[in-house]
Amino acid sequence: MSSEKAKNIFTDYLSKKGLRNTWQRLSILDTFLSSGGHITADELYNAVKRKHSDIGSATVHRNLKLMSECGVADEIKIGNKKTRYEQKYGHGHHDHLICTKCGKFIEVHNDKIERLQEKLAEANDFIPQRHKLEIYGLCKKCK
Amino acid sequence: MSSEKAKNIFTDYLSKKGLRNTWQRLSILDTFLSSGGHITADELYNAVKRKHSDIGSATVHRNLKLMSECGVADEIKIGNKKTRYEQKYGHGHHDHLICTKCGKFIEVHNDKIERLQEKLAEANDFIPQRHKLEIYGLCKKCK
DNA sequence: ATAATATTGATATTCATTATCATCTAATAG
């Protein structure tokens, strides 16, 4: 999804829910979209703060939640680390290989696995909505 | 893994690391092994407390961590909920279908997916150690 | 412009987990 499209999804979601457009919201979304990905709420808060020193951290938390709800952001929790957020679209769906030594994230995707997951869910009378696959191990450098 | 085997793994791990056997450790392990599974640290603490009112919650936390280290327990984090622990063996490896409405856990397993995951890791020069697959959706009752 | 109401920022609060530390106890040597 292009940056523009993500913004539209967000603003559409806002108006559909009767929520308002504020410069804080747009600035948080902009900063998030131009971030590398895998950002924490705190990192995003500091990034936005560089442009707008008067932003509050609670506002960043609140809006990250909104962004997750409408599908622009995706929460990922790894171990006991703090929650990270990544751009859900514009990346395509992917899973993660996570190095247990250096913490590196590798994004991967495999259609066969995706399809098998759907079958697995169906076989259990279960309607799949989303999933999370994380494979922990050692990356090229660390092995 | 039988209950006995789990105990051996734990005590072997303790002696290998120069750690000591205490009634607290054994009681926590016993209670954990006879629990249904998917238990939280707090639930386990309360269960042990029924037998030994003088147990401390920090001790339960400490030893759940030890049990995870030696492979008797497995940490699972779901969403923003608190960490749950389950018996790692004696159940066999499995993944989870998680109902987003009622919170029900369904344990599932599929060898094909497991093998594909290994291939996926190898294709990325990655040595897999363990993985976590969670499929969120609606269970039979809630759909 | 006004009214209605959502939003914000500062702050307090929550709550699981971790750290601290004096005391206790298991393991070991003698």
Next chain:
DNA sequence: CTATTAGATGATAATGAATATCAATATTAT
């Protein structure tokens, strides 16, 4: 068996991310 010593415990404080509260403010519809 006793002393030694180093790990373990329990009470408590501390941490830290996420949430709740609330008065002040900003946005939107009329």
